[in-house]
Amino acid sequence: MTLVIAGGGTAGHVLPALAVARALVARGHASGDIQFVGSSRGIEARIVAEAGFPITLLPGRGLARRLTPANFGAVLGLSLAAVRALRLVARWRPSVILSVGGYASVPCTVAAVLLRVPLVLHDQNAVPGLANRLAGRFARASAVSFEATPLPRAVVTGNPVRTEVLAADRSPAGRRAARQALGLASTGLVLAVFGGSLGARRINEAVADLVRTWSPGTELTVYHVVGSRDWGSRDWGSRDWTSRDRAGVAWDGLDYRAVEYEERMPLLLAAADVALCRAGGTSVAELAAVGLASVLVPLPSAPGDHQTANAGALVQAGAAVMVPDHELTAERLAAELEPLLG
Structure with missing residues (x-):
């Protein structure tokens, strides 16, 4: 079974993702079967590799909250990253894609929807981020940290904490x-x-x-x-x-x-x-x-x-x-x- 964990940018997204990956390894899954996909701008470039998991870094950056010229470049970068993510997911044929949010999750969530790979979301916050809000309608389940988090098909799992x-x-x-x-x-x-x-x-x-x-x-x-x-x-x-x-x-x-x-x-x-x-x-x-x-x-x-x-x-x-x-x-x-x- 191959699992893709997509997302990152900050430690707040990456550390729970690593906690999930380590829990799966403890249950007998091979670390090589867990593929991380993140951003070349994010902290995941360092800490995921140091944790011993394979990671692929894609281009792109987050959108500004107001309309600026930089957003056009961000959209272009995320679009190019989505094309690469489509190729990766088609090659890996994962059983499921786990999105932990952040702009770095967008390319793989797009690939999951287009290639009909089961998608599961995890959101660390009481109010979900934009990436997970947009992906929510396509997800099989949404793992949330707070009961009031408004995502479709939500299951309260809490926020995974490092061992x-x-x-x-x-x-x-x-x-x-x-x-x-x-x-x-x-x-x-x-x-x-x-x-x-x-x-x-x-x-x-x-x-x-x-x-x-x-x-x-x-x-x-x-x-x-x-x-x-x-x-x-x-x-x-x-x-x-x-x-x-x-x-x-x-x-x-x-x-x-x-x-x-x-x-x-x-x-x-x-x-x-x-x-x-x-x-x-x-x-x-x-x-x-x-x-x-x-x-x-x-x-x-x-x-x-x-x-x-x-x-x-x-x-x-x-x-x-x-x-x-x-x-x-x-x-x-x-x-x-x-x-x-x-």
């Missing part, structure tokens, strides 16, 4: 071990800050202001995954930029660590007391899986405002607080963190 995240040990001994592995103090509180591979500018700015104005007394480690977009904007690893407003007590009780990207996210989730992050479907699923309290700042430009809907599920469950992006300041962040950090 290494599921294995994160948040027992006292497990947390001590995770902190030791990350080089953090075994005592005190840990705030994990992350915003995806690119990072989140509003979160980065609020955390920078919080660090500059930190009041000494509470033992707190801020582990800040800055992301590639803002990493070059200052020397995050230096204490110079943080100490200007701190009158000689800049680091009393505060340990600030900054990295551009963190490959060991399961360790960070195990080590932390609270997370500060966006509310993408994969982030929300992983926070829920490990039971980590969080302050969620939904991305306001997310299509269909799906991150607000994602965050609402954790807020309703009492597992998170939500702060609108335009309201996030150092003062608001400190007020929200204080009760969570105890």
Whole structure:
């Protein structure tokens, strides 16, 4: 049996796809029978290959949400990718195509419809993306992460979470071990800050202001995954930029660590007391899986405002607080963190 997994662009699409692929391998399917198809612009180019699965990369990019000249080029690129996808699917003759969404899924979903290959969708968010909304009428089933997700023939499966995240040990001994592995103090509180591979500018700015104005007394480690977009904007690893407003007590009780990207996210989730992050479907699923309290700042430009809907599920469950992006300041962040950090 050959399975094609189509989609990508961001880790939020790719990581659940990898979780499905690994689960199939654990059930006895050969990894070589699972063919990934993604975008040459996406993160899947690296992480799928590193996971040991074959992947074919097609040209194309996503459409802008407003009419721009660049959209004509995007449509042309996706059309050329669809022609290539037709040839690939005709050659592979897969039993099923799984679309995990994103613009990178479009060529293979077109091929599935034209070649009458069974199509299954998976959407990670409470509000489905454009690619899955368009493909929904043609799908045999739609695996969704939230009960209210409006896709045809929906089955609530949840959002597949990586086995290494599921294995994160948040027992006292497990947390001590995770902190030791990350080089953090075994005592005190840990705030994990992350915003995806690119990072989140509003979160980065609020955390920078919080660090500059930190009041000494509470033992707190801020582990800040800055992301590639803002990493070059200052020397995050230096204490110079943080100490200007701190009158000689800049680091009393505060340990600030900054990295551009963190490959060991399961360790960070195990080590932390609270997370500060966006509310993408994969982030929300992983926070829920490990039971980590969080302050969620939904991305306001997310299509269909799906991150607000994602965050609402954790807020309703009492597992998170939500702060609108335009309201996030150092003062608001400190007020929200204080009760969570105890």
